[in-house]
Amino acid sequence: MEIMVDKTGSGVRSSFNQAATLDRTVRARGIKSRLFRLAVIILTVISTAPLLFILFYIFRQGIHAINWHFLVNIPRPVGETGGGVANAILGTVLLILVASVVAIPLGILVGIYLSQVVTGRLAYWCRLSVDVLQGIPSIVIGILIYEWVVRPMGSFSSFSGSMTLALMMLPSIIKSTEETLKLVPGSLQEASLALGVPYYRTMMKVIVPAGMSGILAGVILSISRVIGETAPLLFTAFGNPYLNSNIFKPISSLPLLIFNYATSAYADWHQLAWGASMVLIVMILVLNLSTKLIQSRWKAQF
Amino acid sequence: MEGAVLNADGFNAYFGSNQILKDIRLEIRKNQVWAIMGPSGCGKTTFIRCINRMHELTPGARVGGSLTLDGEDIYAMNPVMLRRKVGMVFQRPNPFPTMSIYENVIAGYTLNNIRLTRSKKDEVVESSLKRAALWYEVRSALHQKGTFLSGGQQQRLCIARALAMNPEILLLDEPTSALDPMSTAKVEELLHELKTQYTILIVTHNMQQAARVSDKTAFFFLGEMIEQNDTKTIFTNPKNEKTQNYITGHFG
Amino acid sequence: MTHLDQELSKLKAETLKMWALVLKQLHKSRSALVQLDKDLAREVMNGEKRVNAFELKIDRDCEDIFALFTPVAVDLRLLLAVLKINTNLERTGDIADGIAQFVVDLPPNFDQKLLEISRVVEMFDQANLMVSDVMKAFEREDPIRARKTFKKDDLLDEINSLSTSVIADYLRMDVRLPQIEQALFIHSIIRRLERVGDQAKNMAEEIIFYSEANVVKHQHKKAGKDGSA
CATH class of the missing domain: 1.20.5 (Single alpha-helices involved in coiled-coils or other helix-helix interfaces)
Known part of the structure; x- marks a missing residue:
């Protein structure tokens, strides 16, 4: 006890x-x-x-350069003050436009294929090559395009620059399309097929629209990533001090212009480079913000 | 044979080397409501998916034996044309998320590029939604997205979408298993109302549902059709011991 | 109206039809007794087959509804009530048939005076009234009306308990064989009518159970005594 x-x-x-x-x-x-x-x-x-800090600094440097004159005029020769970057803005827009026309349909189609075929040899190799392509340095892509397009065509051209950018956009469009479409429930596909809708129409009218916000977001992000590319454009688009809208002629772009003017010895040109940097940054910001907007506005509820 | 909308005669289905359905014999007549019940994995969903040839979309799927719709061999038909004659409603409500309620109902036409006049469209939408007992709930919101509706309303919207095509037979694959009891009751009431105009085949693992909504019931077990009869007979006096065990809950 | 509601209202209508038939059987056998109409009595005996067929049909319908709808709460009580009322009605029909059988077997020169002194016709009317009252209570789902029938049973009990001495008095005056036979017939009929009253009360109890979820079985006798005291 x-x-x-x-x-x-x-x-x-x-x-x-x-x-x-x-x-x-x-x-x-x-x-x-x-x-x-x-x-x-x-x-x-x-x-x-x-x-x-970066945004603040660029805006502080660039804001003085920006005015209407800056946006609509081409650069003036050394010694003359003023001048603008209209050639580079037009060039960038044109380069991206042509690159998009090539890369978006191709990327979305491949993305659809990969989202549908989960197993299979072709899908496996395709996925692998997309991953590898994503990892290839942009300068290497540039030199390849130089070999494949610029030399056979005999001159630098906007077109070859666009091809370079398209090649760089492809992997991220493919990936984002694939991932988005994988999230679209299979029941939607069944619902459409059960209504007697052929497969391709089911894809284009039901599945792709359902994933549209994700696909668009991927596309815009891929654009915002290549818009600032400089190195591969050095041997393809080359640059052009005059306005040009012929895609088979050399063309300028904002990054190229920044590269050329920032490394020059003239204070006027430095000022132009800062202004161009700011324009570029604003473009990228707008693209990024519109991605967010698209994702929140167009999001399909399943 | 006359009057049989759907007729399965020694029908088999396989996944690779696995036989999923064995020698199914079933004859569904016009304006009958059939229920197929059975435990999970008994092949009931496979059977219903064979009827509109969704089964073959899965890699490795094969079928054998005879399955006819209005006397025509289903497996000799063009699957796309077949599916326009066979309405199907799935386990989870799946309205098209990018479309409004209105567009969802006529999706069978628009997606197939069948052009309708504006007034014809309105008519199809209204009559389909009325038949699906949804019209009075959504008529003021026809141009809102279908995905804003409640689960039960979404499922009735899917039924309306199927009815809009005037199918020869309406297949329902466990249409209420994702719904709450109130929505389930509404869908069941709807099926009860539809049976005067449509031939309906409903797959369910909920035998009370089979009892409530159907005229005829078939019991599937391990890929075989064990018993088929009037629903009343199945539930009051089943002939097969397996059926008895299943409906009384003494299974296994 | 849901599917189950439709089935239940069909069942109720069917039950009311059977009820009306049984009531008609009772009225006919009363007329047969009063008018000593053997043809009418035979008609009642034929009608019994229809009552039996009705009972089987309602039983089967109940079974189907149980099996197909697994009803609960008020629906379940209605079904249980109908199931029991069905049995009670069938027995009531049997009694009408039995009385008709007596009328057929009655000796030709029946002494009308016996009907008078035994108050059997009065009893018959009261029993029929009870059955038809309960039927109305069922039709309107009116438990108050159903409760009123319990009181009406008192008259049946009174006539029933007096009947032994009344018949004994009758026989004391004249004890010939046909008289004894007739007296026994009447006595049997009274006993049966007393049973009709019991069936009516049982059915009333089922109606109260169905509409109030209140079991009054085996209680109202006591309550009735308390009330009358």
Whole structure:
């Protein structure tokens, strides 16, 4: 009996001790959680800061250069003040336009194929090559296009630049189309097929529209990624100080112009480069923001 | 044989080397409501998917034996044309998310490039939604997206979409398994109303549903059709012991 | 109206039809007794087959509804009530048939005075009234009306309990064989009519059960005594 009482007594005491320990542990955990949360917030701010600094700096430098005159005129020869970047803006738009015409349909079709065929040898190799293509440095793509397009055609051209950009856009369009369409429920496809809708119409009228917001977002993101490409355009689009809308002639683009003018020795041209940088950044910002808008507005509910 | 809308005579279906359906014999007459019930994996969904040839979309699927719609061999028909004659409603409501309620109902026409005049479209939409007992709930919101409706309304919208094509037979694959009891009751009531005009085949693992909505019931087990009879007879006096065990819950 | 509601209202209509038929059987056998009309009595005996057919049909309908709809709550109670009322009606029909059988077997020169002193016709009317009252209560789902029939049973009990001494008095005056036979017939009929009253009360109880979910079986006798005291 005594032993039992003793045991019970110590049991009670030890459970008191346990409660105290438990209390301490809980408090320590609470402190740890708070520290962790603080660390996360600080790191997030730190990683956002460079972007804000960059934007701030470019805007400060570029805002003086920007005016109507800057947007609609071509650069003037050295020694003359003023002049604009109209040739580069037009060139960039044209390059992207032609690249999109090539890359978007092709990328979406391949994306549809990959989203439909999960297994299979062709799909496997296709997926692999898309991944590899994504990893190829842009300068390498540029030199390839130089070999394949510029040399046989005998001159630098806007067209060859567009091909370069198209090749770089392809993987991300394919990937985003594939991933988006994989999220479209298979039941939608069945619903359409069960209504007697042929397969290709089911794809084009039901499945692609259902994933449209994701596909569009992917397309725009891919554009915003290649719009700033410089290196591969050096041997393809080459650059052109005059306005040009012929896709088989050399053409300028904003990154090319920035590259050329920023490395020159004239303060006037430096100023033009800053202004062009700002135009480029604004373009990219608009593209990114419109992606967000499309995703929230056009999102299909399943 | 006369009057049989759907006739299965020694019908078999396979997945690779697996036989899913064995020697199914079933004759569905005009304006009958048939229920196929059975435990999961008994082949009931496969059977219904063979009728509109959705089964063959799965790689490795094969069929054998005879299956006819209005006397015509289903497997000799063009699947696209066949599916326009066979309405199908799925387990989960699947209205087209990019389309409004109105567009969903006539999707069978628009997606197939069948042109209708504006007034004909209105007529099809209204009559289909009325037949699906949804008209009075959605008529003021016809141009909103179908996906804003509740689950039960979405399922009735899918039924309206199928009815709009005036199918020879309406197939329903566990149409209420994703719905709450109230919506289920509404869909069942709808089926009860539809049976005067349509031939309906409903697959369900809920035998109470089979009991409530159908005139005839077939019991499938492990790919075989164990018993078929008037629903009343199946539920009051089944002839086969397996059927008895299934409906009384003494299975296995 | 849901599918189940449709089935239940069909069942109710069917039950009312059977009820009307049984009531007609009772009225006919009363007329046969009063007018000593053996043809009418035979008609009642023929009608019994229809009552039996009705009973089987309603039983089967109930079974189907149970099996197909698994009803609950008020629907379940209606079905249970109909199932029991069905049995009661069939028995009531049997009684009408039995009385008709007596009328057919009655000796030719029946003493009308016996009908008078035994109050059997009065009893018959009261029993028929009870059955038709309960029928109306069922038709209107009116438990108050159903409750009123319990009181009406008192007259049946009274005539029934008096009948032994009344018949004994009758026989004391004239104890010839035909008289004894006739007296026994009447006595039997009274016993049967008493049973009709019981069936009517049972059916009333089912109606109360169905509409109020209240089991009054085996309680109202006590309550009735308390009430009359």
